Amino acid sequence: MPSSFSSITRGALPVAVLLAASLAVTACGKKPEGMPQGSATEVGIVTVQSEAVPITTELTGRTSAYLVSDVRPQVSGLIKSRLFTEGGYVRQGQSLYQIDAAPFQAQYAQAQAQLAQANAALTSAKLRAERYAELVKVNAVSKQENDDAQAALGQAKASVQAAEASVQSAAINLNYTKVAAPISGRIGKSNVTPGALVTAAQATELTRIQNIEQVYLDINQSVGELNRLKRAAAGGEISEAATADVELILDDGSIYPLKGRLQFSDVTVDPATGTVTLRALFPNPNGALLPGMYAKARVISGVVGNGILVPQPAVTRDPKGNAMVMVVSKDNKAQPRPVKTTQTVGDKWLVTEGLQPGDRVIVEGLQKIIPDAPVKPVTIGAAAEKK
Incomplete structure (x- = not known):
């Protein structure tokens, strides 16, 4: 019996020793690859600063000619001849029709x-x-x-x-038997031909002349928006714009290269739409803008003195729709921060509440982090240069 027990013990000893050694190595060694290590996640950040940010409003409207003249006869008689080319350019005082004199x-x-x-x-x-x-x-x-x-x-x-x-x-x-052009501009089609009988001050015009060297854009702004801007200006949230420049956005989304100037704001509210009319005047040296075109105007309605601009990818929404950003704390941890956004300015959000100058806002890598997780912040510009 002892000899048998002794032989078994001698055979099992190497296995036990190997098992114990294996457990000791596992306990003291590193975790297997593929398991979370608890290290900081690299994220791209921007350090925000306050600046004066113009508040812009996009309003829709239609273009109209700077000068328009409906040409009508001032005496009655037969049209003897037409003296202009339809669609051409005529000058003020140029003869257009000859009435039998x-x-x-x-x-x-x-x-x-x-x-x-x-x-x-x-x-x-x-x-x-x-x-x-x-x-x-x-x-x-x-x-x-x-x-x-x-x-x-x-x-x-x-x-x-x-x-x-x-x-x-x-x-x-x-x-008056020589019907002259009252203004210079592009002339349209003729509504009469030689031999037609015309009467003084008739309802139907002979033709129309439009001067489009400059073009008006008549745009409508809601009274509610206008009053909101006035309240914001009165409360000191924004200051009145120092410029009356207006950008024109064409129907294909492109920006008209020449800026216009705001001419006036109407004092009468349209009861049907609840809007007031604004009129801007744009130079049109090449005739690219035609009367009746649909367009949008980007109007600077005020300036936020201490606005903060944040890239749009940095702003997310909580289940209630409130705007949130992730900022990097002093100990390099991701912390959620509720913010108030008012409008987009190019590819950025204008933030008026929730951030301070110098805050580090996470823009890239948001999907890889959770609140209070350690992060390794890398400035986006520096990361691009490194690559």
Whole structure:
């Protein structure tokens, strides 16, 4: 029995020793690869600073020509000829249509003849009045006859003035037979052809001229938004914008290269829409903007004096929709921070509450961390240079 027990013990001893040694190594050694090590996670950060940030508002509107003139005849008659090319550029004073001038030429000649008659009658009345004025002094004519002569002279002078006015009126009507361009600009299609009968001040225009060297953009802003900005300015949250520059955003999303200027803000609220009209004027040297185009205007409505801009990927939302960011604490741990965002400025959020200058905000690596986890902050610009 002892010999048997002794043989078993001698055979099992190496196995036990190896097992004990293996356990000791496992207990004292490192964890197997693939298990969490508890080391800090590298994250990309930005250090935020306060700055003056303009508050912009995007409003929709439509363009209209700087000057518009509907051309209508000022005398009645037959159109003899059209003197412009449709769609071309015309200058102020340029003849556009020729109305048959023969009747008006005759009226002008008749008015001139009446003026000549009036001048002849005036000469006769003047000579008679001068003679009677001398004869009445020697009692050669009665005072009544002299008074009648003087009155006849006054009537002759009045007749001359009336005839001169008739000549002037006839000359104006004759001149109106040449329908001239009231303004310079691009002219549209003609609504009449030679041979058409037109009447003075008719409802239908002959054609339309639009000056688009500059273009208006009429935009609408809600009264609620306008009042909110006024309250923010009164409360000191924002200051009034020092510039009235306006950017125009075309319907394809591109930015018009030339900035416009805000001209005025209407004082009347449209009862149907609850909006007020703002008008901006844009230079249009190449004619890229056409009347009636849909566009958006980016208007600077105020300036936040101590705004903080944070990249948009850094801002997340909690289940209630509140804005949150992750900041790096002094001991390099990730900490959630509720913030208040007002609007986007390019690719950043404008944060007005919740952050202070110098805070380190995590932008990259948010999906790899949890609150209070240790992190290794790397400035995004420095990380890009390192790569």
